[in-house]
Amino acid sequence: MIGIPSTFKISFRALRVNKMRSSLTMLGIIIGVGAVITMLAVGTGASARISQQIASVGSNLIIVLPGSTTSGGIRTGFGSQPTLTKDDADAIEKECPAVAAVAPNLNGTAQIVFGNQNWSTAVYGTAASFLEVRDWPLHSGRNFTEQDVRSATKVCLLGQTVQDNLFGSMDPVGQIIRIKKLPFLVIGILERKGQSPMGQDQDDVIFIPVTTAQKKIFGTAFPGMVRTIMVKAKSTQDLDAAEQQIIALLRQRHHIGPKADSDFSTRNLTQMMQVAEQSTKVMTLLLGAIASVSLLVGGIGIMNIMLVSVTERTREIGIRMAVGAKTMDIRLQFIIEALSLSLIGGLMGIIIGISGSKLLSILAGWSTIVSPLSVLLAFGFSGLVGIFFGFYPAYKASLLNPIDALHYE
């Protein structure tokens, strides 16, 4: 039996002899592997972005919105009629066992002034538990306390965007800003969170105690009114239970009969995000599958060229057989030749794929992630394609009759 290194040497020589043909054949594999890697990078990038956004919203999150109410036969949409109160939020925290933390929320837009700078931003009135609900760590300073909420003190936490716009590089903690002309003490700065899944800047925000918002900034239609309630379930498994418990509790608190519609609704954000994540995974698979087709076509190109090559080199095969090449020697020679084509093509495809992904993220601004697994997958697949499509021509070559092959013109 002939050794593998010698066979590789023979194959490389054969490929060198027909440089143009070899490179064109490889091009099929290069494009295939490059496409697979780029497509998977786009898909992986998209789903990584979504995962990141899910994490930025907070995990295991349920949002309770005030509901559609019917007045005079006209049904209004969700959130149009305030029905939730801070007491609802407190009750959820106390009475629902599957709930970890609750933050009521009363928000609006307000003009903020510091020194000669001013900025319009979203102001959220909420509770001290808010940071836990949103998985949002403090960058510096301190969170407000239960005491702050109870006594409606004028303290606030700033998002990074607000800090950038009002203070620049100055440390805002301990400074006084004015929200709707009222002075507030800045007690803390939040970590940067980036964009929400809907594309909003989550850092363009100020948090104040919910009571302060109710009494001093926005006012309320009725005492204790809040716009939404954010609830964090104890775990992903507890999400459904928490949602059921909240619905049961609030229906009871709002005196809603068994057949009547709820005057509030709940949204399970995490689940929505998971669906979005799932769909990008499907998209990634789909992109990969489509790209694999081009790899397959490249493989057929290899088979085509190898068949031509076997016919062209019939006499060479005859000479090799005459001096003692066995069936396997001939078979190996042509399989390794096909394999060399596909593997060299694969290596170049990896380079093309990685640079293509980089180029896409630069030119189109898509986030792309080239995972080592996708590179390995594409390369391995190209090798398989080489063996698979090289086998038939090699098999055909090995079955040639030595005399016919020797006298082939």
Next chain:
Amino acid sequence: MALIETRNLNKIYALGDEGVHALVDVSVTVEDGEFVAIMGPSGSGKSTFMNVIGCLDEPTSGQYLLEGIDIGKLNRNELAEIRNKKIGFVFQGFNLLPRTSAIENVELPMLYNGTAPAERRRQAIASLKALGLEGREHHHPNQLSGGQQQRVAIARALVNRAPLILADEPTGNLDTKTSIEIMELLVRLNDESGITILLVTHEPDIATYSKRTVRFLDGKIISDELVKKT
């Protein structure tokens, strides 16, 4: 034990309704160290006979023993091994691998019997040197003259120390002067190394270099006589 012994070899090619009877009951014995010329017009069966002796083709019936081995009982790979170890081929068209250096052409048989690369190189260099091709090791066939190409082919045939060389019209593509050189080379190999040579030719001049002449006609041996040396 004879080197080659055939008993009632028949070869029928399926061609048309009747088929072509290329070999008819050919029984011949060649001893170790003989130099036999096989002669006959084209279509006489001499090439078919050589193909069978070279283990490239199988007879339809009959028995062929090479060094006592019954070739008919061997499979494709065992035949390849016999060709590798026992037989060196020299063809009319040289049959060297194109775009491949002389030395790599000579190494080719050793590639298929597991000789280590360094040893292959060493033996190929020695073999080329013995045939006066020193300095031509890295020439490709198209850079060599016909005589040189044929000598590379002979070096390839000798490199595995095969006891038998089958030369099929080895001078057919060469001019007279080069033909004489190649024939003298074969005679010397036969005389000095005791290598058995079977030579197919249709030129009586070339046949005179051999020690025994076997004539074929219509698939049968019609004469088998020793060459009288003058």
